[in-house]
Amino acid sequence: MRKESSTNFENQQTLTDFCNASKTLQLISGRWKLSLLFSLLEHDRRSFSNFKQLLPAISDRMLALHLKQMTDDLLITKEKIEDGVFYTLTEKGKSLKKILSNLAEWQI
Amino acid sequence: MRKESSTNFENQQTLTDFCNASKTLQLISGRWKLSLLFSLLEHDRRSFSNFKQLLPAISDRMLALHLKQMTDDLLITKEKIEDGVFYTLTEKGKSLKKILSNLAEWQI
């Protein structure tokens, strides 16, 4: 999906190497990620279809993509339990809580 | 640049309306914005060429684009002073400081 030789890619690379904030920002950048994270902060455990109910406009593709990225980034884990597949925040994911609430509370 | 009728656009719209954090995130999303903001937090006043020195890899176009967006978003102001054009943080811009440091300090 990403081309590993392009000015675009290299610039992003350089920035995240140089600036920790950019690295952090990357983790939560993506159309639906904030909503997914907030929903997990509230509900602790969510299935694919739970998310779809919460965000009727999201496509299966985007949902799966974001979940995969966040899993790869170790923000969430996927577990198969007797009654289905569930996503949960990892400790790393939970530690974003402060940032997320700051974003939510910020005004003017 | 943005098409005002597309699922893509509408989804973004809905999310920022629904979720304040998304609105906030929008303000700081953009390849070089964090670096520009951090630089203004440190130096208070910067010119176009100051930014270019700081970020040799940025193109004139992207620099101008980000500066314009941040100006439109009222995060910065542009002032023509005797020795050139300078950009400064507004109060609104400064109030992002906490969020920015949280992003920068976040680890693991």
Added chain:
DNA sequence: CTCATTACTAACAATTTTGTGAGTTGCCCA
């Protein structure tokens, strides 16, 4: 006056992100 520099803008191309529609696999229930 001429040249260089600063602060841009415009046209266009490349890259990346997001969305669509149609499958696929595994499982449960009747």
Added chain:
DNA sequence: TGGGCAACTCACAAAATTGTTAGTAATGAG
């Protein structure tokens, strides 16, 4: 054993962001 649902995946298309190259207007130095 056939249908339905959950949780995906795939190929492709649309849209958005980012980068490249070549300008332009205003200012100041020589």
